[in-house]
Amino acid sequence: MTDRHVIDTVDEYDRSVAELAAGHGPIAIDTERASGYRYSQRAYLIQVFRRGAGVYLFDAPSIGSFETIDAAFEGEEWVLHAASQDLPSLREVGIQPRRLFDTELSARLLGMPKVGLGAVVEETLGIHLAKEHSAADWSTRPLPQSWLEYAALDVELLVDVRDILEQRLVENRKTRIAREEFEAVLDEPARQPRVDPWRKLSGIHSVKGIRHLAVARELWNARDAYARETDTAPGRLVPDRSLVAVVKALPRSKEALAGLREFTGRASRSQIDRWWAAIERGLSTEDLPAARAAATDHVPPPRSWAERDPDADARLKRAKPVVASIADALDMPVENLLKPDYLRRVAWHPPQPADAAAIGRELAGYGARAWQVEATAQSIADAFVDAAQNGAPESETAS
Known part of the structure; x- marks a missing residue:
């Protein structure tokens, strides 16, 4: 097996772009990040393949900008595979695909039972693709040859997989569906920062008291700032469970904090001053958090619907199995036919009148694609009429 070479100079990168431009057909691309090791979600390795050119492995931090690749293949x-995971880090270095074929999304639309890259490659090409390095620290330098071989195969086979899946989409009359889904992935807006991200601390639900929550917030902010500063995954500095243990114990001195057995992590003692200062801020601040996170969704959990709004509960319970049966007929997961959140919203706040056209407009406003509206709106409207006439089915539970 020939050793894989990493391109880490701008001159070699420029030559590679010219060689890729001399190839033909679609361009397969993948990224390797260091999630779980680094704070950032930047790409540390970018793999590119094109027929007639071959595989190119780029050291992303060394190259910096990939805008010339983007310009060279603007119309291609x-x-x-699972583009939504890679697009943010690709855009960060200047690669903005305008046309997309997503092999993972295609596999979902085709009803394949397993849609991970290894499973899809094996099902389509009969090749077993080992995935043992998927969770590796790709910021490591130099990268071992076994890792590079793994990374190269991720793109080297991808165009062959694409061709087989495209043919299946044609045979199943799903090409329009796939095209709309691919365009939706490309048009998806950047994720907005979470409000009160500290509330995602694992175990925070067991913390009682506003003052304790204030300490949790300050500890989370201190860890996040240090993680950003050192480009280290926060949980590798101090795990969530350790921060929550501190919040519950509320040590009254720096010495007591250092002596807390549950306070572990590689930075727990080396940054003791940082953590103690955060605790003091939490104990003294007048800017106290709310006991619960502010509601961001006007639709309550469906388990409460039967009591809060029996009519909405009946609509949802009548519509859910109808949408599920459409997904079965199309041989795809129900969440790829219509996001459950969209159905809950239109059931909780139906338009008036709740006919197919109005329901379709509502769904489109939430983000449903045209094909999804066409496939579901009339059936949802019929289910709502059934609910108005007959109430909720006895055996169905909304969720």
Whole structure:
């Protein structure tokens, strides 16, 4: 097996772009990040393949900008597996695909039972693709040859997989569906920062008291700032469970904090001053958090609907199995037919009148694609009429 070479100079990168431009057909691309090791979600390795050119492995931090690759292939189709995971880090370095073929999304639309890259490659090409390095620290330098071989195969086979899946989409009359889904992935807006991200601390639900929550917030902010500063995954500095243990114990001195057995992590003692200062801020601040996170969704959990709004409960319970049966007929997961959140919203606040056209407009406003509206709106409207006439089915439970 030939050793894989990493391109880490701008001159070699420029030559590689010219060689890729001399190839033909779609461009397969993938990224390797260091999630779980680094704070950032930047790409540390970018793999590119094109027929007639071959595989190129780029050291992303060394190259910096990939805007010339983006410009060279502006009108070409890019092939990715689970594109939504890679697009943010690709855009960060200047690669903005305009045309997409997503092999993972295609596999979902085709009803394949397993849609991970290894499973899809094996099902389509009969090749077993080992995935033992998927969770590796790709910021490591130099990268071992076994890792590079793994990374190269991720793109080297992707165009062959794409061709087989495209043919199946044609045979199943799902090409329009796939095209709309691919365009939706490309048009998806950047994720907005979470409000009160500290409330995602694992175990925070067991913390009682506003003052304790204030300490949790300050500890989370202190850890996040240090993680950003050192480009280290926060949980590798101090695990969530350790921060929550501190919040519950509320040590009254720096010495007591250092002596807390549950306070572990590689930075727990080396940064003791940082953590103690955060605790003091939490104990003294007048800017106290709310006991509960502010509601961001006007639709309550469906388990409460039967009591809060029996009519909405009946609509949802009548519509859910109808939508599920459409997904079965189309041989795809129900969440790819219509996001459950969209159905809950339209059931909780139906338009008036709740006919197919109005329901379709509502769904489109939430983000449903045209094909999804066409496949579901009339059936949802019929289910709502059934609910108005007959109430909720006895055996169905909304969720």
